[in-house]
Amino acid sequence: MNYGGYFEGIVGHEFQKQALWRAVCEGRVSHAYMFSGMEGIGKRLVATGFAKCLNCLELQRRKGEEMHEKCGCFSCKKIEKGVHPDVFLVEYEGVRDIKVNQVREEIEERIFLRPFEGRYKVAVIDEAERMNVSAQNAFLKTLEEPPVDSVIVLVTSRPEFLLPTIHSRCQRIEFKPLPFNLIREELVKRGLSNEEAHIASMLSGGSLGRAIRIDRGLLTERKSVIEAICALRTIRDISVISRVVEHILGKGHLNDTDRVSFFLQLIAFWLRDIMFVKIGLKEDQISNKDLLPVIKKAAGRFSLSGILEILSFLEEAWYVIFRGNANKQIVLENLLVKIIDTAGD
């Protein structure tokens, strides 16, 4: 199945695409949908594809045939560019939350007029969970009974923040995290090396968006950081430890939380690898495959309980850095000391 080519270029979510495509083909389009699932997996892209099928000028022709490229009709082009008068995206504008006024002005005022040039008016509300309670309540009436030729799509990564009354008025479509191998393939297509793509896909937790946002520069530093940590032997050599910490923090990136967060995750995956080696799992489960010799060597120095201890320490370190306001340098130094201290010789 290729669903008329409307979802071309969107990785995964076959079941969801098929459900929407069949609803369009069989004329069973619901008045409101809720697309839920973690961020960065393509919910909004699917919503755009859905808007395209609803309004495509060539739908009848494309329905029957195997189509592998995007439709080039005026309607689809306009939707792609975001200039279609009947397809509107409502976004959080960066001031606290989506308020009643925005719901009224951007959705209701437009949805209660007949379509301008398409068949359906499609309102896509991104980050719908950012609607505050009064905005959600104000929206209920429209959501329950929008004009016949309109479709409302709520896109959210936190459906639990939406009122139960909103949930009950929408057809729920749940999006699952993407399989790691799909993300890896996609990253390789975008020019990452196999190892980088592998580790990035593991770090992404199934979100392609997150995987793409991971800094390429950080990925290239991964190897040297892990090797440096593995090479640490004694806590007496304070200057070596602080050099590694400085490396992790990066020069001139002192406030780069993404960087610190990346390396903390990396250390967690490294510990996980060691654990896997110790309990004898297959090699393809390991994130840092290219560093296997180093990891194997390290596996000899750590006990399982020691690794668990470090991991809970790491969790605490994460918490005090990102939820509290602890000095990153000191916390990281402590973490390294903990690692060295736990390791045997």
Added chain:
Amino acid sequence: MLKFSADVTRLSEKLGLVQGISERRATMPVLSHVLISASKEGLRFSATDLETTMITWCDARIGGEGSIAVPARKLYEVLKALPHCEVEVEEIGNHWVQLKTQSATFKIAGLPGEDFPAIPELSSESLFPINGSLIDDMISKTIFAVSPDELRRNLSGICFEKTGKQSLRLVATDGHRLSFIEKNIESDVKLSRSVVVPKKGVSELRKIVKLSESIRIGCGKNFFMAEGDGIVLIVRLIDAEFPDYKQVIPEVTKSSLQVKRDDFLSALKRVSVISSEKTRSVKLIIEDGKMTLISVYPEIGEAREDISVDFQGEALEVGFNARYLMDVLEAIGEESVYIGITDELSPAVIKPIGEEKYVSVIMPMRV
């Protein structure tokens, strides 16, 4: 590529007609632009805010066909500030336009013409001619009753309805009051169903009527259209059903009275000064040959005025929002009006005494 030359004054005059429509708040950047298209048929300006769309044509010597969207305000300001002369306009690639006079050159960044919303086609078969001042009059007699309440979308416009081969009816209501007017026109009314035209679109229609005496109006599937001399207005219809208003118009009322319009209106104006800003409530006590208007508002004071009316029967007491009564009386041109009242809770009917088929229904209020 688009290319033409034309007289600056003409251009800015025509552009001035449409540029007011262009949206300033940018929900979609292209909406703050005006679409300039040059074809064999001539030079065309189109502007839209997706609710109302306006198109004008302008005389020009076309050098190249094409279309491009140009920021409406900037273009208008430039054209207005240029001295009377001939201007050459040309698309210079990458969606830029160049305006050139003998001494000045302007380059303005635009957007591709195909990004502009597709302007709905006007099928002249569905249009029928109507006298400009007639439709203007019909609108002015109903528009005040349009609901300002943004939650009641189906009431936020005037309903156009065909009631006979050559008769057209306009209805507006906000749930507390309703006005309708019916007129016979000289040609067939080509409306296949009743449609609700948003208030903003109707106001634009009144502007067009001032430009050309005879216009043609009609409806497509999603749009209401009006065509005047070299100007076209297209209004997106409201996607909701107008309520069945006929059932709220009482066919008979228990009592009725006649009163001079001017007397009633001016007395209302005076008495309602002493009434709450919010409710504007005024009590009417109607007895044989006399109507007393009373307004009591403890914070301000009280007012009382008698006017003579043509009434016989049992005395009545009923309260109204004076604003509603004044709106209707101001719209009526005839000398006297007929008022039908049943009791202090049932809807009252106001009609002019004369030929005109104009009826207003107003709900009383408890005073």
